[in-house]
Amino acid sequence: MHIPLDYETLRVIWWALLGVLLIGFALTDGYDLGVGALLPFVGGTDQERRLVINAIAPHWEGHQVWFILGGGAIFAAWPFVYAVSFSGFYLAMFLVLAALILRPVAFKYRSKDTDAGWRSRWDWALFVGGFVPALVFGVAVGNVLVGAPFRLDSDLRMTYEGTLLGLFTPFTLLTGLLSVAMLALHGAGWLAVKIEDGPVLTRTRAIARIAALASIALFLIGGVMVAKGGMGLALTSAVDTQGPSNPLMSASVAAPGGWLANYGAHPWMVLAPALGLLGPLVALAGIAKRSGAINLIGTALATTGIIATVGLSMFPFILPSSIDPRSSLTVWNASSSHMTLFIMLICTVIFLPVVLGYTAWVMKMLGGRITLRDVQTNPDFY
Amino acid sequence: MDMAVVELSRLQFALTAMYHFLFVPLTLGLSFMLVIMESVYVITKRPIWRVITRFWGKLFGINFVLGVATGLTMEFEFGTNWAYYAHYVGDIFGAPLAIEGLMAFFLEATMVGVMFFGWDRMSRRQHLLVTFLTALGTNLSALWILIANGWMQNPVGAEFNPQTMRMEVTDFKEVLFNPVAQAKFVHTVSAGYVCASTFVMGVSALYLLRGKYTNIARRSMMVASAFGLASALSVVVLGDESGYALTDNQKMKLASIEAMWETEEAPAAITLVGLPDVAARTTHGAIKIPYVMGLIGTRSLSGKIDGIEELVLSADERIHSGIIAYDAVETMKADRANVPARAAFEAHKRDIGYAMLLKRYVADPRKADDGLILKAAWDTVPNVPVMFFLFRGMAALGFGFIAYFAMAFYCASACRFSKRWFLKLAVVMIPLPWIAIEAGWVLAEIGRQPWAVDGVLPTFLGASSLTVAQVWATILGFTALYGTLAVIEIRLMIAAIRKGPIEHHEPIAQAQGFAPLPAE
Structure with missing residues (x-):
């Protein structure tokens, strides 16, 4: 079979698609996670909480597929990354899964009984289902920046030498909190366009202001820690970007401050951190002007900018090893075969627009703000 | 492991x-x-x-x-x-x-x-x-x-x-x-x-x-x-x-579903009930219907269905062949351009998985003797x-x-x-x-x-x-x-x-937006 794109190009495309998937997940399911984390604080009464829940009820199920697809696409395009990250961060991954399993059930089952205790328990399940994944995802990204303690043997079998508690350091807690602030801000942005103005939205705005300021502060401190904290790797020699995917055939060394090197070489990349800082400011402006649309655009820009910053800073590294730099996974050594990347690209080019198309149709069919009156009258609402 | x-x-x-x-x-x-x-x-x-x-x-x-x-x-x-x-x-x-x-x-x-x-x-x-x-x-x-x-x-x-x-x-x-x-x-x-x-x-x-x-x-x-x-x-x-x-393994699956220890003359019979005995490699009290298995398994009256013992022997051969492929891969790890190793690998690569069955018993499959190889072959049942x-x-x-x-x-x-x-x-x-x-x-x-x-x-x-x-x-x-x-x-x-199918909802309020459902 003739493959019209060379291996290097396909690898870069799939690196970019990895970013698209992560950002797609954060932009869609991210606001569901944020709304879950906000739920107990913005909704006082049962009716108010139902208003909040029904703002995301018809959509979260579709959005969650971004997460599942993320898993599948990493498996197909970056099998090393799939194998090393999920088995390495084993117990953290269990925490995420348990919280995410709780979430759908809480959505569906909360409304099946009017008992106040029953509903309150599911509200906290929704909070856990939003807060825990948001925190752990952020902690995981922090650990990726620092590097994970793994090494590969000559059969390319991975051994991991860390523990669950080892994942939580001051820097990774900071990235975890940044993730929570960013997604809470984005969740508040969604509520700003989706529910009627009233006490719930007033509380949401108050929290959103704090989340926006926290995002900016944590992002800045995080940036300083990345620059000064000794993080970063560099490739030691010329790499065969068309070569077979075998990490042991290339070599990297620790290069403190290395995660900033790309910005010197490619100044346009500064756009990403700039968006990460500008986005929360736009959101604040939207809140001040009572404009839901500007608010949501701001939170979306913030989310996109912050995630893109991580990816661009590390390129071509995807998952560095902190104990054996030689085992580090990069764009050039951790992908699937040339043919698999090409076939998967064809599938993506065909199906992703279809997915986006019907997602937009559904958003339009179920569009419009929902009100406390809807909550009381619509028999289909949770 | x-x-x-x-x-x-x-x-x-x-x-x-x-x-x-x-x-x-x-x-x-x-x-x-x-x-x-x-x-x-x-x-x-x-x-x-x-x-x-x-x-x-x-x-x-x-x-x-x-x-x-x-x-x-x-x-x-x-x-x-x-x-x-x-x-x-x-x-x-x-x-x-x-x-x-x-x-x-x-x-x-x-x-x-x-x-x-x-x-x-x-x-x-x-x-x-x-x-x-x-x-x-x-x-x-x-x-x-x-x-x-x-x-x-x-x-x-x-x-x-x-x-x-x-x-x-x-x-x-x-x-x-x-x-x-x-x-x-x-x-x-x-x-x-x-x-x-x-x-x-x-x-x-x-x-x-x-x-x-x-x-x-x-x-x-x-x-x-x-x-x-x-x-x-x-x-x-x-x-x-x-x-x-x-494939060999799909054949093995069929043979073990049928508890068919030895290859039968075509067309094979189907065993309705019986008591498979793993130690004696036989099935006690089997009630069989002639021809049926051959028909289901091969869609013909002449196709042969392999028994477990025959399939184990073929696994044994494949392990021997796989060890050659394994050895070639180990050589190529150190010397990627080694031509004889590459040739040996190409000839035996479809069996490399069989050599890895031995890793349960020895770290290096090349060190296994014939007894161990037969033991690993029986593991395929x-x-x-x-x-x-x-x-x-x-x-x-x-x-x-x-x-x-x-x-x-x-x-x-x-x-x-x-x-x-x-x-x-x-x-x-x-x-x-x-x-x-x-x-x-x-x-x-x-x-x-x-x-x-x-x-x-x-x-x-x-x-x-x-x-x-x-x-x-x-x-x-x-x-x-x-x-x-x-x-x-x-x-x-x-x-x-x-x-039941009758829908109630919490505070009943007639309002715009949905049609009330007809009662049964």
Whole structure:
């Protein structure tokens, strides 16, 4: 079979698609996670909480597929990354899964009984289902920046030498909190366009202001820690970007401050951190002007900018090893075969627009703000 | 390799997959039954069919959500617990999983929200289309996951690449049109349809026995009996047999299902019952029907079906050949341009997986003697008594469903479901499809052992480098979480069935936005 794109190009495309998937997940399911984390604080009464829940009820199920697809696409395009990250961060991954399993059930089952205790328990399940994944995802990204303690043997079998508690350091807690602030801000942005103005939205705005300021502060401190904290790797020699995917055939060394090197070489990349800082400011402006649309655009820009910053800073590294730099996974050594990347690209080019198309149709069919009156009258609402 | 970690990881995979598969079959079948019911509503415009669709839709929703939630675990478990497997075959196995997400999960999960929340937001036809797309999405996801699973049973279109130390795709079309995958797909979705039909029959029968919602129950049973009969026939006729003659391991699976220790003269007989004796390598008290196995297994009177002992000898040969390939790969690790090693590898590469069976006993397969190789060859025999009895249980249930739905179909026209004994039978039948389906899953997966991927990667090599404590922690965690959810789900199902098709909502306020439902 003739493959019209060379291996290097396909690898870069799939690196970019990895970013698209992560950002797609954060932009869609991210606001569901944020709304879950906000739920107990913005909704006082049962009716108010139902208003909040029904703002995301018809959509979260579709959005969650971004997460599942993320898993599948990493498996197909970056099998090393799939194998090393999920088995390495084993117990953290269990925490995420348990919280995410709780979430759908809480959505569906909360409304099946009017008992106040029953509903309150599911509200906290929704909070856990939003807060825990948001925190752990952020902690995981922090650990990726620092590097994970793994090494590969000559059969390319991975051994991991860390523990669950080892994942939580001051820097990774900071990235975890940044993730929570960013997604809470984005969740508040969604509520700003989706529910009627009233006490719930007033509380949401108050929290959103704090989340926006926290995002900016944590992002800045995080940036300083990345620059000064000794993080970063560099490739030691010329790499065969068309070569077979075998990490042991290339070599990297620790290069403190290395995660900033790309910005010197490619100044346009500064756009990403700039968006990460500008986005929360736009959101604040939207809140001040009572404009839901500007608010949501701001939170979306913030989310996109912050995630893109991580990816661009590390390129071509995807998952560095902190104990054996030689085992580090990069764009050039951790992908699937040339043919698999090409076939998967064809599938993506065909199906992703279809997915986006019907997602937009559904958003339009179920569009419009929902009100406390809807909550009381619509028999289909949770 | 820590064998305790391997065994615990297998236990966890079995627990999570079998639990996930309690919900999936009902989703697969009920979604299409909703399409049938709603089509009748759209064609006849009779409101009772709207009530029927919405009622079964509610039960569908309670079940669907747990299918989705527990499916999350499955998508990541290959990475968390089977990391070396994920590396070794991710180049092929990951693709159907990703396409499943792109093509099927997005469709079902996006449409299911509209199905529940869009009743008063669109025309009847549009809503029917949404219901259909939900059903299509759920069934497409079964297609892709079975293409992935079919490849584990019959790994076509891929070969080992010594430079990357993993299997890589050579022909994606072969992976896609794998005959084992196709047989599995038809068999599995049909089983799901039988499961849903039996469920709808049973719940409706409960209503008829109590004289409640009889108009709705009778109509539901009509749909279920017709759908169930077609599906029950499809499960058995288009069963899983067709791929068994393809590879050594599929042959081994067939031989162990039949407890056929020695090759028989063609056409082989089928063993109805008997008592397989692993130690003596014989089956006591076997009752056989001549010719039938040869016909099923080879679709001919002259085709030979290999017995277990013969297949073990061929595994022994393949291990010897695999050791040569293994040695060549080890040479090439140090000297990538070594020409003789490359030639030896090319000649023996299809057997390299067999050499790795030895890693259970020696770190370096090249150090194994003939005794050890024969021992490893006998490892390729799965657990014969388990296979033998599970298959017979599953097949008996399969034929039972045909009889049951034939009876139901007859009752539908002859007595309009008025016989109480039949209604009671329908209630008792509810759990049986689940038993047959879980037995089928165990049969397929136990039958593949000792391989994770048939002839390519032994299961024990596929596990992640975890500790026993870590795996125990997640087994206990999943058990506690899943156990709690099962209790809640069953409670809610029973409550929804008890509440019946009449819809109440909290503060009743007549308002714009939805049409009040006609009472029965």
